[in-house]
Amino acid sequence: MADQVRDTRNSLSKARLSHDTMEKKGQHIDVDDVDGLDPSPETYAAIMETTKPDPRGPGYIRLYLLAGSLFLCSTFNGFDTSLMGSINALPNYTEYFGLPASGNASTGIVFAIFQVGQMCAALFIWMTDWYGRTWHIFFGCLGVCIGTIVTALSTNLPMFIGGRFLLSFFATWAQTASPLYLVEISPAAYRGTIAGAYNTFYNIGSLLATSSVYGCHLHLADRGDLDWRIPLWLQMVCPGILCCLIKFFPESPRFLIAQDQHEKAEEIIVKYHANGDPNHPIVALQMKEMLGTVQGSQKASWKDIFDLRVLVETRASRYRLMLNVAFSWFGQFSGNNIISYYLPLMLNGIGITDTNTKLILNIVYAVIGWVFSMVGARLHDVVGRRKMLIGSTLGMTICLTLVAAGAAGKVEYGNSSAATMSIVFIFIFGAVFATGYTPMQPIYPAEVVSNKMRAKAMGTFKLTAGAAGFLNTFVGPIALSSIGYWFYVFFVFWDSFEMAFMYFFFVETKGMTLEELDAIFEAKNPRKASVEVKKVQKRIIKEEGVHEGLGV
Template sequence: MIRWSDFSPSILESIDWNRCLEQLELCSSRCPSAYWPAIHPIAIMAIIGAKEHHVDPQLSQIAQNDKTIWYKKPNLRLLYLILIPTGLGVEWTSGFDSSMMNSLQAVSSWFEYFGRPNSSRLGLLSAIYSLGALMAIPFVPYFSQRLGRRRTILMVSWIMVLGAGLQAGSRNVDMFLASRWVLGFGIPFAIINASSLIGELSYAKERPIMTSLFNASWFVGAIVAAGITFGTFQMSTTWAWRIPSLLQLVPSGCQIVFMPFCPESPRWLISKDRGDEAFAILSKYHSEGENGEEFVRLEYAQIISTIQQEKEVASKFLWADVFRDAAMRRRFMLAGIMGFFTQWSGNGLISFYMKKILNLVGITDNHTVQKFILGNTCWGFINAVPIALIAPRFARRKMFLTCTIGTACVYTVWTVASARFAIEQSQKAAIPVLVFIFVYSPFYNIGWNALAYTYLVELFPFSQRAKGIAVEQLTVRFAVFFNTYVNPIALDSIGWKYYIVYCVWILVEILTVYMIFPETQGRTLEELSFMFEGKDVQDKVQKNAQKVLQVELEDIRERPVSRESRDVPGNTKV
């Protein structure tokens, strides 16, 4: 039997882990039960230690050498403006909901109308949103591949408008719970397709920044919700909570209004044999810089070649690809880990139960709680936007390590200060808690906010991207369900000692990021599509791309790259 103790650092560094994975695939296919007990240490280490390979970065080099700034490209500028309400705006809905539920706990009329909910009932009122999302996630990839990114977002936007209307008109707890389930059911469809659409439409040079701004947009909805609730919470009627609930439909309404003007993903169009439409979109939005025609033709050829390769190995059963091979298992493992880490890094306490955190350090006045929630939300937005613009310029691993180490330090000081307040009951001990709630935000935003969807879009090839983000959303919603249901009970039961759980957990995050997170910075999506599959597969894709260029060159020349608006959505068929 092979033991973990058999592996020294020098041995681990000398092993060809990709070769190990190939042999393990062969062995397990022949006799899984015989081989697995003996090789499980190797199997796990192979997944962790396998080196990623990158293809020749010809396309990304053209993009990086393009000196024309995006706002000097009229069509690309228009595209990014349209992606604000249609893509980034999806996170406004998510931020609005989290902030609203956080603030409603300090609204007396809401608290009284629903029978002064205890910790368990309060947890359920928040957690039912995640339960709806969990039930929706298995169906998201099917609709995404069947309908495309645009129509799926449009469909669920109507569902979330319905949910907001039901919540605003709630007559009892059951109706309120049902409305939040409807809202939760719609949100993963929107998030998965919007993040994919942003990544697949953006020009390679700005793609990491655009996908980083996706999560930062959460704060827009959160600030609006906190501000609205702060303005209504002193109303004596039920409109104190019905107005914020009703206005939750506004972000989804933005998607309904503006989505007809947004183009479809060129990669989805190519996967549906609609190459002419895809080429028209790429031609319009990606050809305005230096060497624009060369970039578009090479990008078009790489997308076709990559999707052809994906179709060759794709399984007929929708979710079978999750377990197809070691490379794909590694991707989905990373997606699942990302989901847990983005929600179990202590942010769930701040996002949903700020009132209870402040109560633990002697702040019980609802007006003060509302001001603190609004101030902290505004501070989150102020630091999240510049971080989203800057973080993608640095190596992904370094940013994630900075994030996890920083949040670990913050939570340690926060826990010590809370313990001191519990012992001394002094205002001086409470001040560090309030300060470090604000310090926490930029550290969290450096990694889990700014880079979460940037990283996910880069990890997965087109055919698996919706499923990959769906797996991330599955673990996100499971983690949020746990947070929203368990956190209030734990805070009431053991108080500040509950923070110790997060101190320990974030140390696990640091170790995990260091050991298994690959680097993806500085490449286009097609250059990253097969980074875990090895050099042979990547060489095959490159050769196929050259063949596509040669075979279709004459056809492409007959329809030359044009920056003019032709059959491009708004006008492209949906």
């Protein structure tokens, strides 16, 4: 193994696209736009065309089970979002803490403290490079259990808010390290499906929360504060389960490579990517690529918290950071949080005031979101990230336009049909967002950054998402009360801007290893390079096969 490691260190070259081959086939690409992409006879795409491992083999089955367990981390935010939205509709809860049912600044800070906790926790994500991904997930889950106990036992509003801060702080630890881990351990061909499915369990958490609140309110509404305290206690079930399981999981192979534990990293690739075959070409390729990324680098230490130069040291890293920050903001500030947190208040505004009806509609919204997000997770590996994100943003813009129109019809003219239309398109908006955005929210920000940037960039992701979420959840109830449907109109224009930004700047990551993406970001125009490379590759595979040696 030692000899192989030395050989791979010395022989590694980035996965690149052959300009000469392209010209022979009559496919022309602007060399300036894909500068630095050279031939490579063995790439991930070429290996998958000729010796594709069985995705139903024993190693892949183990990987699916491992990933499925880790999906429990994704339920944390979905549970909290829908839990708070649902109990905010319960008279027992609002009366206990002296909160107005219509929402004000006090209501906003109860919701928004979750985003404050996210932003504070984001400063510690770098620790995943120090002691590993699985330990960070473990401590995060343990902290969520502690925060849940504080909130469930709260006797006053400050204690409740403090518990929610703790819960959010540690949930962010687990939720940031989990997608980072999944992106690094998943094979490139199925990364969008496996890692993308992670965030779809946001809706499972949402479904669990809304169902528990509905059931408790239905049967315990006359039993004091039990109808909202019991759902709060249930918030520790998923983190408790994962806390018991996570240390049985293997570490990320890329973290192990960075720690000079090459044999362990290779064992994981063999087991989970090659179904136990150590001679499969995919093993040698990925070991070459991963070893190449750590040449000349040092192990992470606690001092690295102060060194953020890796995020901005080159033009490529700055472009990567831009995509990370942009999509982090878009994922929280596209009208989705307003609907998720304040669906009961929105239903109030269009004439639906019955508590049970609002809770049932919350459940339906969660079910629709989960079904469509699961479909979207698979489509991102089939259609591609760019097309999915641009298409879903267009759909969201149309939906919000019609939601605003329907709300205006109800408010200005008392039109019941307009109110019904508004509700329908609220749910269609949820389905469209879930299909395009939900699977990629924590995944695309992790894909577009390099291995040495990833931990700090995921901290940036959470910091940005927390800021956007805070703005949404704190300002949301005030804006809805003050300007009503015009708040939806604002998001119509904002989502239009997002769509244009994605078209001009977002890079396609479908089907490429994390290391192969390094070559794409070295191009003069990474967005154009990623799109053109995929087009040419697809055409040559169809016409000539892969025996001549394809690029990325």
